[in-house]
Amino acid sequence: MGALAVSRESGLVDGGLWFRVEESSAVSAVRRAAQEVGAEVGLDENRLGGLAIVATELASNLVKHADEGRLLVRPVRSADVAGVELVAIDAGPGMSDLTRFARDGHSTAGTLGIGLGAIARQAGWLDMSSVEGRGTVTVAQVWPGPTPTGPAAAAISRPMSGEEACGDGYAMRTVDGSRQVLVCDGLGHGPLAAAATTAVVQAFRAAPAGPPAAVIEHVHRSVRHTRGAAVAVAQLDEGQVRYAGLGNIAGFLVDGTSRRGLVSLPGIAGHQRRAVREFSYPAAPDAVLAMHSDGVVDRWRLEDYPGLRDRSAQVIAATLLRDAGVRRDDACVLVARAGR
Structure with a gap:
């Protein structure tokens, strides 16, 4: 990616933009992007001012304290309400006591030290995880x-390094009271892979109510005009997870310190497939479901990150993307709580 202090690492990704944040010139670019997204989703002037503070402080913290800082700006929606989400990720040095670092006046860089306190006051929602030597994720x-x-x-x-379009994607929906989630990986990279993923997401959202295997069958029939994609769908019911997949989407259920792999069958949605099979797995109320594309290696363990299991799904997913994602491929991580 060259020696630029800041770069828009992608175009539209999850409705947002990735930035590389390593020098002070990056801060204003991140702030402008956040305000543009905020204006698009309808934030008023007061909220836009608070958003500008959050974006400035998050980006400034990456410049002052972090290694390999990245920041994602994207819209978020809940029912008919839209807001803005900022995801700041770095690879070190990390913090041992987030409560102490969040107090106004604490600094490790000779500055006033009000960054995290200002973020907490202006953000409607904030979650963080940090491990010394590994880095920090702030959402x-x-x-x-x-x-x-x-x-x-x-x-x-x-997206992978050097690409604007991301060929990996995800979606979520509620069907007859059950939550269903999807992760997909369009074949190859670039715009055609992204087009395949867009078609998969649209087909998933439009699929008739049914279990994961039936949803996969609908997706398969609906995306034959594309180059195809690896696809997996999970349904989270009380006490169990139902799962069906075609191709190289990885799924895991984490319960305590145990991690159970979920079965996907060989195939490409839209082109080649065997009969789609669905598998059911018992899930404790506090179990964590993690699904990801093959741009994320599967050697991660949540227990390597003290306290991470108790953080939000956003923070867990961003941490796994940072540490298990590979730059030579598109990457996507989805995390869901089995009992919620």
Whole structure:
């Protein structure tokens, strides 16, 4: 990616933009992008001012304190309400005591040290995870009014280095009271892969109510005009997860320190497939479902990150993307709570 201090690492991704944030010149670019997204979703002047503070402080913290800082600006929606989400990710040095670092007046760079406190006051919702030596993930949201209840599932994706379009995607929906989530990986990279993923997401959202295997069958029939995609769908019911997949989407259920892999069958939605099979797995109320494309290696363990399991789905997904995602491929991670 060259020696630029800031770059828009992608075009539209999850409705947002990735930035590389390593020098002070990046801060204003991130702030402008956040305000543009805020204006598009209808934030008033007061909320836009608060959003500008959040964006400035998050980007400034990456410049002052972090290694390999990245920041995603994207819209978020809950029912008919839209807000702005900022996801700041870095690879070090990390913090041992987030409560102490969040107090006004604390600084490790000789500055006034009000960044995290200002973010917490202006954001409608804030969650963080940090491990010394590994880095910090911060997710902040600004809404036009009261903050909606946090989602039980969240996802994050990014394109491979050098690409504008991302061929990996995700979607979520509620069917007859059950939550269904999808992760897909359009064949190859670039615009054609992104087009395949867009078609998969549209087909998933339009699919008739039914279990994951039936949804996969509908998607398969609906995307034959594309180059095809690897696809997996999970349904989270009380006490169990139902799962069906075609191709190389990885799925795992994490319960305590155990991690169970979920079965996907060989195939390409839209082109080649065997009979789609669905598998059911018992899931404790506090189990975590993680699904990701093959741009994320599967050697991660949540227990390597103290306290991460108790953080929001957004923070868990962003942490796994940072540490297990590979730059030579598109990458997508979705995390859901089984019991919510």
